[in-house]
Amino acid sequence: MTDTTGPPTPTPLGERPSFLLAQLGLHAVTRFAERLAPLGLHPRHFVLLAHLAGGDGQTQQQLADTMGIHRNVMVGLVDDLEDRGLVQRRRHPADRRAHALHLTEAARDLLAQAQHAADEYDAELLATLDETDQARLITLLQRVAAHARLPVGVHPNLGQRPCDVAPDAARPAAV
């Protein structure tokens, strides 16, 4: 059968996994950005700090590859964080072209607060599910992500415009 007339009842958007994921993904990143804004951090800054905390001294290019963004964008992100005294560009011991990025103590304090805010938001996002279903959902999402060959912990477009993080604005607690 060449079914060119289409199915009698098309799948509603609210039942499409792709649509649900797109809708929830945008919502999650927007709300998470709102939670991070009081700390003066953009979601991308959070991801950058988190990745850097996993290994000090990485180059900008390495971090850009890890985060799935272009090195040009990385320049601006590091500029922001350096202006705020959260990261330092030091001489790379082995390559004089590259910068070795290092977190400051203030950054580790602020990152801990950001992780706490993220934990709170994640809990609230899934608050309607019991613990079993929460774990089930996370596992299912991880399986789908793995099947799509998405790198673990990498997300290039984390929140473009939910908040504007001026280097000299809104940092009530740390720094």
Place this chain on the structure above:
Amino acid sequence: MTDTTGPPTPTPLGERPSFLLAQLGLHAVTRFAERLAPLGLHPRHFVLLAHLAGGDGQTQQQLADTMGIHRNVMVGLVDDLEDRGLVQRRRHPADRRAHALHLTEAARDLLAQAQHAADEYDAELLATLDETDQARLITLLQRVAAHARLPVGVHPNLGQRPCDVAPDAARPAAV
């Protein structure tokens, strides 16, 4: 306890539901846009056509509210589809300021193809899960979306730049 030092082991990004949703959401909308591109449709066009198929004769403002976008953006979307002969702007029977939007037969044909492409993509996206887990994931996502008070079938930022849909390009099949 004022836990300002943070937890000893921060939650990895790959275990955060907010991060997984953001990552998968962007991935889904990007890949879906690629599937739709051969039809000359942007995801937003697809959503517009799908909503309009549910009720012909709506005004641009009504559709914009339904889709969660501004009426200014709706103008451009309707322009695209009208240029391609997929929708018609007719006189509204009750309000001479408004346009009554109507789908053409070509649009219904193309929409059926797009729905088919969406079904195919959704199936592939979840191909790694058996039927039980697929249904479970969709239900869990719907519950989380409902808890977040997300309107059913509404997603404003559906794919900004994965493909550029020129009104006079790339329409192999219909129209």
Place this chain on the structure above:
DNA sequence: TATTGTTATACTCTATAACTATA
């Protein structure tokens, strides 16, 4: 010749505000 960091440019998308014609 290739690569790191940087800067400049153009392009896209969005948000805001205006304008008109109707209500």
Place this chain on the structure above:
DNA sequence: TATAGTTATAGAGTATAACAATA
């Protein structure tokens, strides 16, 4: 006065290409 549609404008974000320093 408020609303539907339209247009224009400015802003943010991105991508591409170049450049200097170094490998």
